[in-house]
Amino acid sequence: MSRDNEKLHIVMFPWLAFGHIIPNLELAKLIAQKGHLVTFISTPRNIDRLPNLPPNRNITFFKLPLPKLHNDLPQNAEATTDVPYDVVQHLKSACDALQQPITRFLQSSKPDWIFYDFVPYWLGSIASQLGIKSAYFSIFTASLLGYLGPSPVLMGEDPVRTHPLHYTVSPDWVPFPSTVAWRYFEIMKISDGITHNHSGVSDMYRFGASIRNCDIVAVRSCSEFEPEWLQLLEQIHGKPILPVGQLPSSKNEDENENEMWQWMKEWLDKKEKGTVVYVAFGSEAKPSQDEVDEIAVGLEKSELPFLWVLRTQRGPTDPEVLRLPKGFEERTEGRGLVCTRWAPQLKILGHESVGGFLSHSGWTSVVEAIQEEKPLVLLTFLADQGINARVLEEKKLGYLIPRDERDGWFSSESVADSLRLVMLKDEGRIYREKVKEMKDLFVNKERQEGYINNLLDYLKAHTKIQRGSQDE
Template identity: 65%
Template sequence: MESKKEEKLHIVMFPWLALGHMIPNLELAKLITGKGHHVSFVSTPRNIQRLPKLSQNLAPLIKFVNLPLPTVQNLPQNAEATTDVPYDVVQYLKKAYDALEEPFTRFLESSKAHWLFYDFAPFWAPSVASKFGIKSAFFCVFPPSCMGFFGPPSVIMGNDPIRTKPEDFTVPPSWVPFPTTVAFRYFEIKKIFDSIYDNDSGFSDAYRFGATILNCDIVVIRGCTDFQPEWFQVLENIYQKPILPVGQLVSTELDGGLFGETWQWMKDWLDRQKHGSVVYVAFGTEAKPSQDEVTAIALGLEKSKLPFLWALTVRRGPWDPDVLRLPEGFEERTRGCGIVCTSWVPQLKILGHVAVGGFLTHCGCNSVVEGIQNAKPLILLTFWADQGLIARVLEEKKMGYSLPRDERDGSFTSDAVADSLRLVVVEEEGRIYRETIKEVKDLFVNKERQERYMGGLLNYLLNHL
């Protein structure tokens, strides 16, 4: 009989249908299989095709399991990820995802898996796993500070007598025992308040999160105890179950071989710029600014007089009716000074270039990690979901500077954009952001620490079969 150390795990991973969830799941899968264990990565066909290709040594250990997404009313055909549809259609994507329960159950029954790692959306997954003697872990891609802010499962699911309106979420909750600024600004919570507690998928996001935490055996969370020790303690206090960190899961795929020609001309342009002078602007695969915000960003970039490279998503999938446009004459006026790219870009390669001196980001977790691993100071412009809470942590630690905005509606001016960019990238007053990001980098990119987290996780999983 194999000893626990020699025994090989089989872990099923079932991420939510968003690239911001699938990519960290894949990074974790690569670390697990790098230790000789096996992973079945379950998703839909188009999403699996979107993922970066695996190296030859890992490919035999990660099995991709295709589950075709069921057809549901109001969800366009071939829409399989959040990036394919406008915000208001994501609720129907969740409905289709829930309809995967039956085929997922059939797969799990024959999988001979030891553990299931599942995301916030399939709150029903752990009860399925338990039928077959499979232990379940909620793999949380959100930082511990975000989860700690939202509170115990019962509170998340609506049993909160104190936080009943958006204003209540603009201050830290009572269960956080230390001083912190981590809370939403009014315009941030107002934008998402209704969708958290009500949508047409059949279950609110709040219910999904609460049930997910209640039903799992353990919580595995993206994060580093050396970076946010106090927030990990909050989670242990409010969840009353094991909390296992897996590190920041820094991206290792530069482009998956998909961007050869695109990167070559971008690199040629970046090579001609001064070191640390270029602003990289990107808001991930999901965050989409409004037309007014795009106009303010564009005019602010122009006023800043800084060279820039802007990865602009003009629509969320082919069914998005609102196509964003740049101000008239903007591209002609900034020709030679800046580049706007409306297709996919090799973000890690761009951030790794010495010419880039600042990153205007939406504060999505993946983008923040990629910015920090390349020691690029951050200018923060939040749009959605947990981004405001992530921004507060970056502000507290002087790792990023939030662009000034109207507290009620979140609007901002082109002057605010220009001033913020210049502050962080070139001015003496912003030196603290440029220096702090270099100091913090080791907490995100440290192989020994990552090895320690993975060792702790795998030992736990083996010892609790």
């Protein structure tokens, strides 16, 4: 059999959220660099919005139009960033309606493996029926999956969590001391994901079925960072758990020519080294107007220079458009810069004047902060962010802004005090040092390559490659 015939063909289908699409794309690029073929499936608009890629003949993008269901989705809405939070469940319903076209694609393309996300939980069963190996690829950490628990619990067959309060403590199946759990206000914000929602399937059920129906679980993690959680996953699921590394973001050189970046860089160049707070909450997290007011006044009170990337709307149909407090921009002129459009986050974090990152603790942002050695101040909003923040807090990699445990309220004073503690004070030195200590663990190229090699070795060992005999 020739070397060409030993190539794997892997299909990847991430959930329609850029916090999921981008890590899948980073994994696809690493697999393709090893000479294997990747077909990356998403909707036409999502694929068109991907960052510019260097030419790679081993990655093919397959555009799958999103079905229109009862006009529940706004026109051109193909990702979570395009819709308000309460419309995301309709996006999940549209994703579920892709079962038949994806099945037809798999029947015709006959890949060796398919990597799928938690929303299309049905793909593991379809792959099995077609004789295709499947991997549930979790862009979430092993600690989140371990905390969520066994499939029977997630799928409602063993209902041990019957009240939101049950999500605020460490569960019985975690055998080691841990503070990892949602706070009450965090779980209440995402309670629609626990129960049956407008999509007809709860997020918890999707997680459970995704893991139950796959051949392996691939996790965006590394064994040096959370070994106890990876070991727990193997115990509770009884199948191979393969960490694929932290998948640090690739630096896109095209951004150097971006007018937005040049404007920001000129502003940052005028600031002293390590003094600027970078503020950003990702593509999905959107604060309330009251929260924006407290953050803004907190930035004022901190007296630190800041660059704030503020997302004012989730898609053009979002009725709640966020506004800055009256007079805020005038009072902070010269000291602060507010951007309400896309911004090159990795470039900003890499600038020497940036000394800290006020973040929602989305994992891609966490990896990028560690990649650029920027200490984290954490303000969570939804989804996995609360769990991530607890993990980071345990490891002294991030400082959580104090909040009311019931309703999540925080004050402008707590914002200002937290920023000054992490960036300036002696008691915050541990956060500044820990993020530097952890950098090599997260972004070491040889370590990352080792995880990809281990993954591919497993995939090849458990794949019967028949193309050679078929072609003869």
